[in-house]
Amino acid sequence: MLEEQFIFHLDENDADPLYRQIYLQLRRMILEGHLPPGTKLPPSRKLAALNGIGRITVTQAYKQLETEGFVNSRPGAGTFVAEKLSPNPAPLAEYVFNPDLSSWGRRLQRAPNTPRREKQRLDIDFGFGRSFPHIFPYDVWRRLLARYLSTDDVMLSRYGSPLGFYPLREALATYLAHQRGVTCTPEQVVIVSGAQQALDILARLLFNAGDKIVVETPGYNHAYRLFQAHGAQLHPLAVDEHGLPVNDLPQEDGFRAAFVTPSHQFPRGGSLQLDRRLKLLAWARQQGALILEDDYDSELRYDGRPLSALQGLDESGHVVYLGTFSKVLFPALRLGYVVLPESLLDPFSRTLALVDRGAPTLTQAAVADFISEGYFERHLRRLRLAYGERREAFVAAMDTELAGEVSFSRVPAGLHIMLHLHPDCKEAEVVQKAAAVGVGIYPGAPYYLHRPAPPSILLGFSGLNKEQIQEGVSRLAAVIPRCKF
Numbered sequence: 392m393l394e395e396q397f398i399f400h401l402d403e404n405d406a407d408p409l410y411r412q413i414y415l416q417l418r419r420m421i422l423e424g425h426l427p428p429g430t431k432l433p434p435s436r437k438l439a440a441l442n443g444i445g446r447i448t449v450t451q452a453y454k455q456l457e458t459e460g461f462v463n464s465r466p467g468a469g470t471f472v473a474e475k476l477s478p479n480p481a482p483l484a485e486y487v488f489n490p491d492l493s494s495w496g497r498r499l500q501r502a503p504n505t506p507r508r509e510k511q512r513l514d515i516d517f518g519f520g521r522s523f524p525h526i527f528p529y530d531v532w533r534r535l536l537a538r539y540l541s542t543d544d545v546m547l548s549r550y551g552s553p554l555g556f557y558p559l560r561e562a563l564a565t566y567l568a569h570q571r572g573v574t575c576t577p578e579q580v581v582i583v584s585g586a587q588q589a590l591d592i593l594a595r596l597l598f599n600a601g602d603k604i605v606v607e608t609p610g611y612n613h614a615y616r617l618f619q620a621h622g623a624q625l626h627p628l629a630v631d632e633h634g635l636p637v638n639d640l641p642q643e644d645g646f647r648a649a650f651v652t653p654s655h656q657f658p659r660g661g662s663l664q665l666d667r668r669l670k671l672l673a674w675a676r677q678q679g680a681l682i683l684e685d686d687y688d689s690e691l692r693y694d695g696r697p698l699s700a701l702q703g704l705d706e707s708g709h710v711v712y713l714g715t716f717s718k719v720l721f722p723a724l725r726l727g728y729v730v731l732p733e734s735l736l737d738p739f740s741r742t743l744a745l746v747d748r749g750a751p752t753l754t755q756a757a758v759a760d761f762i763s764e765g766y767f768e769r770h771l772r773r774l775r776l777a778y779g780e781r782r783e784a785f786v787a788a789m790d791t792e793l794a795g796e797v798s799f800s801r802v803p804a805g806l807h808i809m810l811h812l813h814p815d816c817k818e819a820e821v822v823q824k825a826a827a828v829g830v831g832i833y834p835g836a837p838y839y840l841h842r843p844a845p846p847s848i849l850l851g852f853s854g855l856n857k858e859q860i861q862e863g864v865s866r867l868a869a870v871i872p873r874c875k876f
């Protein structure tokens with residue numbers, strides 16, 4: 392036995408105590424075959440002396456190796472590397488296993504991945520799809536959370552119902568009936584970790600590889616990717632200023648669903664009028680298809696009450712309604728909800744029970760109180776006021792600086808605006824030039840399924856004050872090529 396191999400590199404300042412450093416180095420030597428089965432380790436006193444450390448430290452390391460089965464100690468004889476260890480197939484450091492992916496995983500890998508943009512320092516960032524914390528009542532939120540943290544209630548020590556915290560389901564059923572015209576019982580309202588989770592569960596339950604689904608284009612790209620990962624075939628319909636062109640709905644058989652944003656088309660804007668809604672419902676009945684109604688930001692309408700949900704017009708269980716707190720509270724909350732027709736309650740509930748056993752109870756309880764004690768309504772009123780003013784400032788700046796050179800939806804709603812550029816404009820060039828003058832704007836192409844996508848850009852206005860909006864739009868006007876529609 393070479394003594395040198397037992398002189399270890401030890402560091403008093405390491406986060407791992409000395410005994411663990413010895414344990415780890417011996418463990419590696421055993422696993423890599425440098426200490427074959429049956430090898431006698433140096434007596435603890437000797438190893439301690441070789442390394443200038445206390446004997447007890449070595450004894451501790453040997454004890455840990457023995458507990459885990461790497462060595463056996465024989466009283467009176469010493470400590471030996473365990474006999475029946477199979478050799479590791481390759482040295483730990485060089486061997487990296489690449490597991491085969493399932494067909495689901497492979498489909499996901501094939502989908503185009505929107506590259507993460509490099510973080511740039513921008514003076515004015517028209518970012519969208521996030522909430523902005525300046526309006527959220529953190530003091531109230533902290534108080535509501537603390538209510539459940541300071542109680543000796545057993546609520547947090549148990550699994551909650553996978554379908555959600557019942558008082559939240561009740562509060563939402565009342566809210567949705569009054570504010571969104573949704574017809575449902577609290578039992579039909581199921582809490583999810585974001586609307587995206589509801590889409591995933593619905594896709595698992597409803598779509599087989601090859602199934603056809605109508606989607607909007609431009610549309611919500613995370614839904615596209617998800618449905619495609621489940622093997623669904625997307626049938627995109629190009630939306631106009633009123634949303635889905637229902638006269639273009641496919642008449643041949645075999646469509647399983649339509650995924651739509653009727654209250655506020657994402658990302659183009661505009662809402663589906665009553666005649667289109669009724670035609671869409673008739674199509675779903677004739678096809679035996681479901682309508683997945685994504686009502687992601689309908690609370691944010693600045694010219695009065697939002698249009699009622701499509702779900703309220705459905706009397707035969709063809710509509711699944713999806714809502715989220717991501718836009719009106721904050722996305723990191725990861726809470727959304729789904730209103731299910733009776734037929735899907737049991738399968739949805741079984742799936743939730745398997746995949747994550749329900750959303751976190753603590754945040755659900757705080758949101759339930761936030762709604763039932765009136766804070767949610769008050770918060771929504773403040774959001775509408777603040778964001779409505781910002782949107783107005785944005786539209787006024789656009790009309791002054793870029794009149795006739797871009798077009799966009801005039802429906803006062805949401806947190807962003809999609810600008811349609813003249814067809815001769817190059818979207819990527821405009822985004823780049825805007826960044827060069829310190830303005831962050833976002834390409835519209837990822838939201839289109841048709842190629843080439845008509846040039847467009849997305850601008851969120853909710854995170855900027857009026858001065859920033861004015862300044863950002865005038866800088867933008869200088870980089871958007873002058874071409875009239």
Ligand SMILES: Cc1ncc(COP(=O)(O)O)c(C=O)c1O
Nearest residue numbers: 585586587611657687715717727
């Ligand atoms: C159009 C649309 N639908 C659904 C969602 C999903 O929301 P979440 O999973 O955050 O609840 C988003 C989120 O940005 C969205 O923009």
